[in-house]
Amino acid sequence: DAGITQSPRHKVTETGTPVTLRCHQTENHRYMYWYRQDPGHGLRLIHYSYGVKDTDKGEVSDGYSVSRSKTEDFLLTLESATSSQTSVYFCAIRQGGAQPQHFGDGTRLSIL
Amino acid sequence: DQQVKQNSPSLSVQEGRISILNCDYTNSMFDYFLWYKKYPAEGPTFLISISSIKDKNEDGRFTVFLNKSAKHLSLHIVPSQPGDSAVYFCAASSFGNEKLTFGTGTRLTIIP
Numbered sequence: 001d002a003g004i005t006q007s008p009r010h011k012v013t014e015t016g017t018p019v020t021l022r023c024h025q026t027e028n029h030r031y032m033y034w035y036r037q038d039p040g041h042g043l044r045l046i047h048y049s050y051g052v053k054d055t056d057k058g059e060v061s062d063g064y065s066v067s068r069s070k071t072e073d074f075l076l077t078l079e080s081a082t083s084s085q086t087s088v089y090f091c092a093i094r095q096g097g098a099q100p101q102h103f104g105d106g107t108r109l110s111i112l
Numbered sequence: 113d114q115q116v117k118q119n120s121p122s123l124s125v126q127e128g129r130i131s132i133l134n135c136d137y138t139n140s141m142f143d144y145f146l147w148y149k150k151y152p153a154e155g156p157t158f159l160i161s162i163s164s165i166k167d168k169n170e171d172g173r174f175t176v177f178l179n180k181s182a183k184h185l186s187l188h189i190v191p192s193q194p195g196d197s198a199v200y201f202c203a204a205s206s207f208g209n210e211k212l213t214f215g216t217g218t219r220l221t222i223i224p
Binding site: 004031033035040042043048050058098102103104106 | 118144146148153154155156157158161163201203210211212214215216217
């Protein structure tokens with residue numbers, strides 16, 4: 001298995017609170033990604049990173065911010081959580097070139 | 113606008129028979145395609161990929177076919193086994209683009 005750890009694995013919080021999800025990798029891969037998975041939508045890209053301090057938006061980036069201060073850590077922050085952000089969040093990493101993305105086991109986030 | 117479409121939300125196949133999962137895409141710039149398999153409460157796992165310079169790629173029981181003129185790809189699993197029961201996502205990207213676009217997934221159930 002690719003060395004990817006997501007934390008926490010489950011979280012329940014209230015609308016309006018800030019939430020930070022962490023993705024940690026031990027593979028020293030350049031690229032890291034955050035997705036959300038919702039019924040009927042598959043996996044949708046929120047943000048991704050192509051290096052330390054280098055990030056870019058995906059298709060559903062509104063309401064989310066990210067930071068990557070070290071190669072191994074990619075943080076996803078919901079500044080003020082809303083119920084529409086209830087979802088399962090997956091982190092992925094990729095070495096580069098024609099290599100595929102490898103996924104963590106996800107964080108189930110419920111916002112009440 | 114869904115650029116990668118999996119029009120069958122579910123599929124049931126008898127154990128030992130062939131499973132065929134289909135995927136259509138609309139973006140003619142896509143030139144690299146992947147299939148992922150996902151079990152409940154786990155992250156997606158990379159299965160097989162194909163680039164647009166090929167029309168077929170095989171890996172054991174799994175074969176992916178690409179029809180560029182029809183913008184269609186399919187995943188064949190032969191013979192199907194109970195452990196193949198999972199949700200299958202197809203994904204696509206274009207050269208130089210580090211992002212993947214996913215379909216909505218097909219839930220495959222193998223009947224013993």
